[in-house]
Amino acid sequence: MEAFRTLIRGWLGKVLLVLFLTPLALVGIEGYFSGSNEEVAIQVNDQEITKTELDNWIKSQKDQYLQGVGGDETLLNTKVIEDQVYDAAIVRALLIQQAEKLGLQLSDEQLGTLLRKQQAFQQDGQFSQQLLDNYLASSRSTINQLLTNFRQQTALSLITQSVLSTSLHSAKDTESLIKLISQERTTHLAEIPLANFAQDFVATDAAVKAYYDKNIASYNRAANVDVKYVVLNKSEFQNRAEVTEQDLQQVYQAYSANLAKDASREISHIMIATGDDGHKDADASKLAQTIQAELEAGAKFEDLVKKYSEDPVSKEANGKVDGYTVGAFGDAFDRAVLGLKQSGQTSAPVKTEFGYHIIRLDQLSGVDVPPLASVRDELMTQAKEKKVENMYQDAIGHANETALETDSLEALAEQYKVSVQTARNVQANNTDIVLSDAQVKQKLFSEQIAEGDRNVSTGITTTAGSTVWFKVSEYRAERPQTLAEAKADIQAKLKRAEQVKQAEASVKQLLADFKTKPAKDALATSKVNFTDLGPVPRYSALLPDDLEKVAYSVPAPTKEGFWSVKSANAGEYLFIVAVSAIGQNPAFNLTDEQKVQVVNRFDPRGQNELNDYIEYLRSQAKVERKEQKN
Structure with missing residues (x-):
C-alpha cells in the first residue's frame, strides 16, 4: 500500500491529469452527456456527479497506472485509486462552480472560435463542418453538449492557472532559484565494500526477537x-499447418478487399431522416424506394438531392459528404460505400440510426491490386500464419471444453x-x-x-x-510471519547494520580530518581511494539519485583545498561523497520565458496557494456521497 501511495503522492496527484483535461480534449467526452435518470454518486452543492462519470474516471485512471506497471493489475490498489478519483471529482466540481461564480468563462463566440481551430475538425488546414458533424454523430452528442463541456473545461483551466500564477516571485527570488538549480558540484566518490566488515557476525536470538517485536508490522x-x-504455445502447431490453394485464394481475396477499403473515396448521399425530427420508419423507407426508382428511371442524382435530401449540410453541396470517414454513419453505411466499385454507381437504400440513405460513389482512387503471382510468397506466409492461428484457437476452444x-x-x-x-x-x-x-x-x-x-x-x-x-x-x-520465518531476514538486516557501523568507524578519523585539514593532507594518512567525477550538475544522472542528493546536501567547502564530505550507505557499499568546489553549469543558459517555466516547475508557492484555495472552497461547500443502489 505504501509503495502505491508513493506512486501517486500528492493529495491532488496524477489523478487530476484525468479530471483536469485539456479544455478541448476530444476523448471520452460522451461521459459528460449522461441522461437525467443516471444514478447520482456525489452531490457537490447543487451539482450532481453521476456514477457513470465517476466509473469512467476511475477506469481512465486505472488504465494510466496499468500502462506504467505493464498491465499487472495485482500491483494496483483499486481502493486507493477510487478514493483519489472521488476526491478529485469533488475538487473539479468546486473549481468549475467557483469559476462560473467569478465569471471566468469564454463567450459563445470565443468557444466557437476555439472549436473551429481544433485539429480533429480540420481538413486541408480549414475547419470542416462535416468532420464536426461526423464527430457529433459518432459520440451521440449535440453541438450544445459539446460547447457545454468546452465551457466547463476552459473555466477549470482559467481558474487553476489564475491561482497558480498569482504567487509572487521577485526578480531576486527568480535569480536565486535559477542559480540554485543551475549549480554544479565538483564531486569525488569513495566506495567501501561492506563485505569487508563483520564477516563472522551472527546476531543473538535475543537481538533477533527484539528487532522482530519492534518491527512486527512489517513482517507479513x-x-x-x-x-x-x-x-500451450502457438509454435506447437507450426509444423502441423499445411496451406492449400484454397487457403491462399481466401487470403488473396482479403488482401484485395483491404486495398479497396484503404482507397480514398468521395461520396454523395440523399438522406431521409427518421426519429423525433423526421419521418416514421415505414414512410421513410417507402420514400427512399421512390427515390431509388426515380434514379433507375434516369433522374439526375443532384436534382433528387435538392428535391428530397434532409441532410442540410450535404444538401447545400449537391449531396457531397465532406471528409467522409469510416465509422461516422455506422457499419451499414460503410458496407454500402465499400460495395460501390465504380464512379457514379449508387447504392440501394441503406438504413442507419439517422434515417435512410442512397449513396453515390463520386470518385475512387488509390486502388491498385497486384496479381496473385507477384505477392504469392508474401501471402503464403500470411496464409500459414492464419492457418496456425486458426488451429491454435480451435485447440484453445477444445482444451477449454x-x-x-x-x-x-x-x-x-x-x-x-x-x-x-x-x-x-x-x-x-x-x-x-x-x-x-x-x-x-x-x-x-x-x-x-x-x-x-x-x-x-x-x-x-x-x-x-x-x-x-x-x-x-x-x-x-x-x-x-512467525519469528522463525522472519529470522533469516532479520539476521541479514542486523548483520548489515553491524557492517555499516564498523565501516563508518573505519573512516571516522578520515571524516574528522577533512573538517580540519586540506583534502590532500587528510588523504595522505588514509588508505581510502577516491574517484574524481568532475563537475556534477543537478539532475545529470552522473550519480545515482540518492548519492546526488548527498552531494547537494553538504555545505560549500570553507577554504581553498578543503572538501565537504558525508558518508552514505547504499546497497553493498558505504560511500563517501566529497565536494571540492561549487560552480555554475555553463550549459544552463535560459531565456526569460524559460526562467519563468523553471520557477513554476520548482517553486511550490503557486501549488500551495491552489491547495489552500481548494481547502477554502471545501469548507464552504455542501458535499454528499450518495448511497449506491445494489
Whole structure:
C-alpha cells in the first residue's frame, strides 16, 4: 500500500491529469452527456456527479497506472485509486462552480472560435463542418453538449492557472532559484565494500526477537498458492499447418478487399431522416424506394438531392459528404460505400440510426491490386500464419471444453502432448516466466480462488502469446510471519547494520580530518581511494539519485583545498561523497520565458496557494456521497 501511495503522492496527484483535461480534449467526452435518470454518486452543492462519470474516471485512471506497471493489475490498489478519483471529482466540481461564480468563462463566440481551430475538425488546414458533424454523430452528442463541456473545461483551466500564477516571485527570488538549480558540484566518490566488515557476525536470538517485536508490522507472509499448470504455445502447431490453394485464394481475396477499403473515396448521399425530427420508419423507407426508382428511371442524382435530401449540410453541396470517414454513419453505411466499385454507381437504400440513405460513389482512387503471382510468397506466409492461428484457437476452444468436462489438467495435457508443471508457495511477486504474467497472477490471486475455487481454469492468454490453464490445490492467505520465518531476514538486516557501523568507524578519523585539514593532507594518512567525477550538475544522472542528493546536501567547502564530505550507505557499499568546489553549469543558459517555466516547475508557492484555495472552497461547500443502489 505504501509503495502505491508513493506512486501517486500528492493529495491532488496524477489523478487530476484525468479530471483536469485539456479544455478541448476530444476523448471520452460522451461521459459528460449522461441522461437525467443516471444514478447520482456525489452531490457537490447543487451539482450532481453521476456514477457513470465517476466509473469512467476511475477506469481512465486505472488504465494510466496499468500502462506504467505493464498491465499487472495485482500491483494496483483499486481502493486507493477510487478514493483519489472521488476526491478529485469533488475538487473539479468546486473549481468549475467557483469559476462560473467569478465569471471566468469564454463567450459563445470565443468557444466557437476555439472549436473551429481544433485539429480533429480540420481538413486541408480549414475547419470542416462535416468532420464536426461526423464527430457529433459518432459520440451521440449535440453541438450544445459539446460547447457545454468546452465551457466547463476552459473555466477549470482559467481558474487553476489564475491561482497558480498569482504567487509572487521577485526578480531576486527568480535569480536565486535559477542559480540554485543551475549549480554544479565538483564531486569525488569513495566506495567501501561492506563485505569487508563483520564477516563472522551472527546476531543473538535475543537481538533477533527484539528487532522482530519492534518491527512486527512489517513482517507479513504474502498470500501464496500451490498450483499445477499446463502451457500451450502457438509454435506447437507450426509444423502441423499445411496451406492449400484454397487457403491462399481466401487470403488473396482479403488482401484485395483491404486495398479497396484503404482507397480514398468521395461520396454523395440523399438522406431521409427518421426519429423525433423526421419521418416514421415505414414512410421513410417507402420514400427512399421512390427515390431509388426515380434514379433507375434516369433522374439526375443532384436534382433528387435538392428535391428530397434532409441532410442540410450535404444538401447545400449537391449531396457531397465532406471528409467522409469510416465509422461516422455506422457499419451499414460503410458496407454500402465499400460495395460501390465504380464512379457514379449508387447504392440501394441503406438504413442507419439517422434515417435512410442512397449513396453515390463520386470518385475512387488509390486502388491498385497486384496479381496473385507477384505477392504469392508474401501471402503464403500470411496464409500459414492464419492457418496456425486458426488451429491454435480451435485447440484453445477444445482444451477449454476438456477442462470444463473433466476438471483434469492431466487429460488436457494428454490431449495436446504437453506436460503438467507444478509450483509451490507461489506469490504475486514471483519471477516465473509463466506464473508472473499479469493476467495469470490476476486469476491466481482472485477473490474466487481465495474463497475456495479449485477447478481447472479456462485458458488465459499471456503477454508472450501462450495460453495457460491452472488448478490451485492450496491457497494460503496473507498473515503475519512467525519469528522463525522472519529470522533469516532479520539476521541479514542486523548483520548489515553491524557492517555499516564498523565501516563508518573505519573512516571516522578520515571524516574528522577533512573538517580540519586540506583534502590532500587528510588523504595522505588514509588508505581510502577516491574517484574524481568532475563537475556534477543537478539532475545529470552522473550519480545515482540518492548519492546526488548527498552531494547537494553538504555545505560549500570553507577554504581553498578543503572538501565537504558525508558518508552514505547504499546497497553493498558505504560511500563517501566529497565536494571540492561549487560552480555554475555553463550549459544552463535560459531565456526569460524559460526562467519563468523553471520557477513554476520548482517553486511550490503557486501549488500551495491552489491547495489552500481548494481547502477554502471545501469548507464552504455542501458535499454528499450518495448511497449506491445494489
